Structure formats: structure tokens, C-alpha cells
Amino acid sequence: MSTxxxxxxxxxxxxxxxxxxxxxxxxxxxxxxxxxxxxxxxxRTIADATPADGIRALDAAVAAQxxxxxxxxxxxxxxxxxxxxxxxxxxxxxxxxxxxxxGKPLAEARGEVGYGxxxxxxxxxxxxxxxxxxxxxPEGTGHMVxxxxxxxxxxxxxxxxxxxAMATRKIAPALAAGCTVVIKPPALTPLTTxxxxxxxxxxxxxxxVVNVVQTSRSSALSAPIIADPRLxxxxxxxxTEVGRKLIAQAAEGVLRVSMELGGNAPFVVFEDADLxxxxxxxxxxxxxxxxxxCTAANRFIVHKDVAEEFGRRVxxxxxxxxxxxxxxxxxxxxxxxxxxxxxxxxxxxxDAVDRGATLLAGGKKVEGVGSFYExxxxxxxxxxxxxxxxxxxxxxxxxxTFDSEDEAVRLANDTEYGLVSYVFTENLQRGxxxxxxxxxxxxxxxxxxxxxxxxxxxxxxxxxxxxEGGSEGIHEYLSTKYxxxxxx
Numbered sequence: 001m002s003t004x005x006x007x008x009x010x011x012x013x014x015x016x017x018x019x020x021x022x023x024x025x026x027x028x029x030x031x032x033x034x035x036x037x038x039x040x041x042x043x044r045t046i047a048d049a050t051p052a053d054g055i056r057a058l059d060a061a062v063a064a065q066x067x068x069x070x071x072x073x074x075x076x077x078x079x080x081x082x083x084x085x086x087x088x089x090x091x092x093x094x095x096x097x098x099x100x101x102x103g104k105p106l107a108e109a110r111g112e113v114g115y116g117x118x119x120x121x122x123x124x125x126x127x128x129x130x131x132x133x134x135x136x137x138p139e140g141t142g143h144m145v146x147x148x149x150x151x152x153x154x155x156x157x158x159x160x161x162x163x164x165a166m167a168t169r170k171i172a173p174a175l176a177a178g179c180t181v182v183i184k185p186p187a188l189t190p191l192t193t194x195x196x197x198x199x200x201x202x203x204x205x206x207x208x209v210v211n212v213v214q215t216s217r218s219s220a221l222s223a224p225i226i227a228d229p230r231l232x233x234x235x236x237x238x239x240t241e242v243g244r245k246l247i248a249q250a251a252e253g254v255l256r257v258s259m260e261l262g263g264n265a266p267f268v269v270f271e272d273a274d275l276x277x278x279x280x281x282x283x284x285x286x287x288x289x290x291x292x293x294c295t296a297a298n299r300f301i302v303h304k305d306v307a308e309e310f311g312r313r314v315x316x317x318x319x320x321x322x323x324x325x326x327x328x329x330x331x332x333x334x335x336x337x338x339x340x341x342x343x344x345x346x347x348x349x350x351d352a353v354d355r356g357a358t359l360l361a362g363g364k365k366v367e368g369v370g371s372f373y374e375x376x377x378x379x380x381x382x383x384x385x386x387x388x389x390x391x392x393x394x395x396x397x398x399x400x401t402f403d404s405e406d407e408a409v410r411l412a413n414d415t416e417y418g419l420v421s422y423v424f425t426e427n428l429q430r431g432x433x434x435x436x437x438x439x440x441x442x443x444x445x446x447x448x449x450x451x452x453x454x455x456x457x458x459x460x461x462x463x464x465x466x467x468e469g470g471s472e473g474i475h476e477y478l479s480t481k482y483x484x485x486x487x488x
Contacts (some may be wrong), residue, residue, distance in 0.1 A: 001152055005458035006100060008326075009093055010191075013223050017053055017214070018197050020060035022205025027052045032216040034191055037103040037335040038325040044101075044191055049213040050192075054221040055228065057211035061153040062230045064208030064286070064365045069150045069178040071129045071206075076176055080124035087137035090199065094164055094192060099326040101189045102163060103334040103371075104289055108209040108325050116165030118453035119172040119469065126474045127176035135341040137484070145483040150178035151256055152232030154477065155216070155225050157246070158193065159237045160186035160337060161292045161393075167193045169457070169468045170235050170258075171200075171210060177477035179233065181210045184221060188337055226250055233477065236260070239292075240417070240462050247465075258466035258476050260294065260458060262391050263419035267297035267448075268434070271305045273424035274446070279313045281448030282397065287321070287375060288449065291395040292341070293472040294463075295420045295442075295451065299388050301411050304401040311379045312401055315360040318375045318397070321365060324401035324431040333395055335370045345373045348387040352398060357381045362395075389415070405430065413439045419459035422448060441467075 001368050015031075017024040030048040049057075059285040067077075087094065104112075119362065154174050167183065174181050185193035199214050212327055215221045217351035226234060226249045235257045236246050240262040250257050269278045269419040270432050285297035300311050326334040342365050349363050362376030375395040381388060387398045402408045412421060420442040423434045431445050441459035444450045453458060456467035 006096065009096055010044050010100070013044060013097075013195050013200060015044070017047050017049050017057070018194070018210070018212040019053070019057045020063075020211070021201070026050055027056075032187065037337055037370075040369055046190065046194070046214060048217075049215040049221055049223050051138065051224045053142055054213050054215075054225045057182045057213045058153065058155070058225055058231065060208040060211050062348075064206060065150075065153050065180045068180050068206065068209050071178065076178065077124045077127040079205055080120050080127065080172060080175060080201050082115055083200050083205075084120035084124060086199040086203055087113065087120060087196075090262050091117070094195065096327070097192050097195055098163055098189070099334070101191050102160060103337065104324055105331045105334050108289060109326070112162055112165050115451060116162070116168040119165070119168040120127070122177040122453040122469070123172035123474065126173070126471065130177065130474065130478065136487075140487065142487055143485045145485060146156055147481050147483070148478040151477050151479050151480055152179060153230060154179045154181050154233035155222070155231055156181060156183040156236065157222060157236045157238065157333070158183065158185055160188040161289060163189040163192035164196060167196055168235075168236050173468070173473045174233075174477045175205075175209065177474050179477045180208065183210065183212050184218065184224060185212065185214050185216065187214065187216045188271050217445070222246070223249060227252065228254070229253060231281045232256060234258075235466075235476070241465070256479075257478070258464075258468065259464040260468060261419075261464040262417055262463060263296070263459065263463055264296040264298045264389070264391055264415040264417040265295060265420045265422065265440075267300045267422040268408050268412055268424065269300070269302040269306060269310055270408070270423075270425040270427070271303040271431065272426045273306065274426055275306060275310060275313060277446055278310060278424040279317065281311075281422060281424060281444070282314055282448070283317060284448035285444070286397045287318075287332065287395055290336060291339065292393050294391070294440045296301075296392070297397075297422055298392055299411070300397060300399040301402055301408055302399055302405060303408075307379065307399060307401045311360055311377065314397060315377045318361045318377050318446060323372055323374065323487055325370070333375050335372050335410075336394055337371065339371050342371045342373045345376075345392065345396055348390065348392055348394075349376055349378065349396055352378050352381050352385045355382050355385050357385065357398070391417075405433070409434070409437045411438075415461070416462045418461035419446070419463035420450060
């Protein structure tokens with residue numbers, strides 16, 4: 001992509017807040033900068049919302065709620081479908097924009113556009129399939145009518161690592177269910193959400209149904225919105241630490257909450273695994289999005305009989321990965337989101353090596369401009385290493401070994417998190433046992449990527465509450481109403 005193409009795209013993005021169907025300046029006129037993590041350069045300066053701006057956005061969502069809830073399901077469906085079609089028309093723009101503000105390789109950004117767009121198509125279809133039931137009660141004294149109603153105005157806080165898919169994954173089911181939205185995109189990567197919102201506008205979304213308030217002061221803006229009694233739903237994707245705080249705030253108003261929080265995914269390779277499949281799965285589960293994903297494999301738990309060969313094959317592939325700006329041809333590893341992310345990866349690797357781990361590849365910051373860290377492979381990682389407890393969020397593959405199936409299960413479940421797990425075995429019965437025993441909301445059996453718009457995404461334990469996607473996803477935005485009609 002040429003610099004001229006990049007600049008033209010950036011110049012096309014609105015700089016204001018989107019409230020009540022209009023792009024407007026914030027209350028104080030304050031702004032903040034969005035940077036390219038591969039160069040550190042400022043790529044866009046945009047409005048910085050205040051808490052008062054957040055309440056204005058909620059005002060708009062509340063004002064639009066009644067009419068949007070009363071809008072025919074087919075009309076809501078058609079708008080989402082038009083939005084999907086517009087995303088397909090602008091898929092190269094969206095992909096480039098994500099690469100510029102987040103750093104992921106352009107090929108991966110295109111994949112995210114495909115994945116994120118599917119939520120629009122999926123929930124355009126679900127919008128017309130919101131069902132209830134009708135029947136005689138057991139006593140024969142009345143007819144039971146069970147119906148579904150929109151929860152109401154919803155507030156979304158999205159993360160920086162998948163700026164398109166996380167926006168569509170929340171907005172699409174809310175709109176399909178008849179809920180209005182205030183969304184606070186991440187300060188590090190707000191431009192993709194802003195661009196997507198302009199497509200929703202072109203798709204015919206009525207004013208006030210979706211409102212966007214980007215800010216550099218997240219907690220200050222979020223707190224009064226969450227505390228407002230008119231809000232009925234909170235959805236957040238991010239760290240467990242922040243999620244706990246938001247759940248506590250939401251408890252005051254007894255809000256419906258959806259929380260997609262931290263992960264510490266185990267990647268278990270048994271002695272009977274097809275190592276070709278396991279290596280491909282490992283590369284996908286670890287290095288997609290430069291390791292910056294809650295679904296990224298965090299702990300590689302490999303049987304001692306195949307650990308050396310698995311480590312050799314993975315290292316060979318990792319040594320061939322090209323590092324660079326995501327717009328460059330053939331780049332597999334772009335920059336981490338900022339210098340703090342680089343420092344964290346270096347700290348975790350250093351701790352593991354100090355405790356006895358062997359460094360097979362990488363292991364250091366790339367010198368020069370941008371926040372780059374080498375793709376890294378560690379083996380012989382010992383129990384107690386911080387890298388086995390903490391979410392890495394970087395391109396670091398850490399291998400520990402096990403002897404028996406029971407030990408593999410114990411090691412895999414030895415975490416307060418439970419988002420996703422990956423298991424590689426050619427034994428069908430063992431695979432079924434692992435499905436039953438691993439304490440995660442999702443699992444990949446002989447595959448390294450599990451996300452799909454038609455599947456319920458979410459975790460157990462401290463990895464979250466609720467599900468996004470699938471037929472389950474729309475129910476996060478619906479409340480059940482029961483009516484009894486006496487028999488005449």
C-alpha cells in the first residue's frame with residue numbers, strides 16, 4: 001500500500017463523536033492522538049469525549065430505544081445485511097486501517113474483516129428468528145404466553161486487539177434484538193470503529209441507535225454511564241482485573257452484563273498427536289495477531305516423548321517469520337501495541353530463563369523504531385514461572401512437559417481462567433475425555449483457531465460471563481416475559 005493510499009483513507013475518517021446520528025465535537029473540544037505502533041507516528045487526531053459527552057450519547061440511545069424496539073425485525077435485519085454488504089465493499093479499507101492503528105499484518109487484518117463481517121450477516125438472520133412460546137398450563141386453568149423483549153440501552157467497552165470484530169460482535173446482536181447502543185472504542189485503536197459506524201450510517205441505521213464516544217479517559221467516561229438508571233446492559237471485552245471493577249459498578253443498577261475477560265489457554269500435545277497438525281495449530285493459536293489475543297495459546301503442555309521434536313519443528317518455522325510493518329509483503333510478525341507490551345514480554349521471558357528455561361528462538365526486543373519483539377520459543381519451562389500464570393499477549397511460545405493424561409489435565413486446569421483450550425491427539429476416546437475434563441468455555445480438538453460467528457464465544461471461571469455469537473448471542477440482549485391468560 002502506498003503512503004498516499006494510507007493518508008487518503010485516514011483523511012476520510014470523521015474526527016468527532018457520533019451522537020444522535022451526527023458527528024460532533026466533544027463538550028470541551030479536547031482531542032487525543034492515535035499512533036501507528038510500527039513507527040510511533042501520529043496518524044489521526046480525534047475528539048476526546050468527556051463524561052458529559054458520554055451521558056449525551058446515552059440520552060440519544062434512550063431517546064431512540066422505543067422506536068428501534070418497535071422497528072420490524074425484517075427492517076432491522078435488512079439494515080444489518082446492508083451493513084454486511086458495505087463491509088465487503090470496503091474490506092480493503094477496513095483491513096488497512098486496522099494494520100495502521102494496531103499493527104497486525106495486512107493478511108491477518110483481512111481475515112478479521114471476514115470474521116467480523118460474519119456477525120453482521122449472522123445476526124441479520126437471527127433478527128427474524130426471535131421466538132417465544134404459547135401453551136396451556138399443566139392445571140388447564142390458563143394459557144402461558146412467553147415472549148422476548150429487547151433488554152434496552154446498552155453500553156459497550158471494546159478492546160484494542162480486534163477493533164473491527166469486537167465492535168461487530170457486540171453491535172450486531174444488540175441491533176438484531178432491538179437494543180440501542182453507546183460504544184466506547186479503545187483509545188489505542190478507535191479509528192476502525194469510527195469508520196465502521198460511518199458504514200452503519202450509510203446502511204440506513206436511524207439516528208441515535210448507535211453512538212460512539214472515544215476517549216483517552218476510559219474509567220471517567222464509563223462510570224457515570226454505568227451508574228445511570230436508564231442503562232440496562234453492559235458488555236465488556238478486556239482484562240479480568242478491569243472486568244471485576246465494571247461488574248461491581250454494574251451491580252448497583254443490577255445491569256445485565258456480558259464479560260469476555262482474560263485467558264491462559266493450554267495447548268496440550270499428546271504423544272500420539274499428528275505433529276504436522278500440532279505445529280500448524282500452534283503457529284495459528286500462538287502467533288495470530290502477534291500473540292495479542294485472549295484466545296492465544298499461553299501454555300504449551302507437551303508430552304515428554306514428543307516435546308523435543310515439537311520444539312524443533314516450531315523453532316524452525318518461527319525462525320523463518322518475517323518481522324516488520326504490517327503493510328509490508330510477507331510480514332508475519334508486526335509490532336506489539338506499545339512499549340509496555342514489549343517490556344512485559346521481555347520480563348516474562350527473562351523470568352522463565354532465570355528459572356531454567358531454554359531459549360530456542362528470539363527472546364529480545366527488536367532495536368529501532370516501533371514496538372517490535374522477536375517471535376520467541378522457550379522450552380523446559382518450569383513450574384512457578386510467571387509465563388505459566390500470566391497472560392503473555394505477545395509472540396512467545398513457552399513449552400512445559402508432562403508424563404500422563406491425568407497430569408496434562410491437572411496442568412491445563414491449574415489456572416483461574418477458563419476461556420479456551422487446544423488439544424492434539426489422534427485418539428478419539430482421549431479427545432472426548434479432554435472435552436469432558438478441561439475447564440474451558442471453548443475447545444479446539446486438533447485445530448488452533450476456534451472462533452466463528454455461528455458459535456458461542458465465551459469462557460468459564462474468571463474468563464467471563466455470557467456468550468457472544470451463535471444462536472446464544474442474541475439472548476444476551478433479550479429479556480423473557482411471561483403472561484398468563486385465564487381459560488375463558
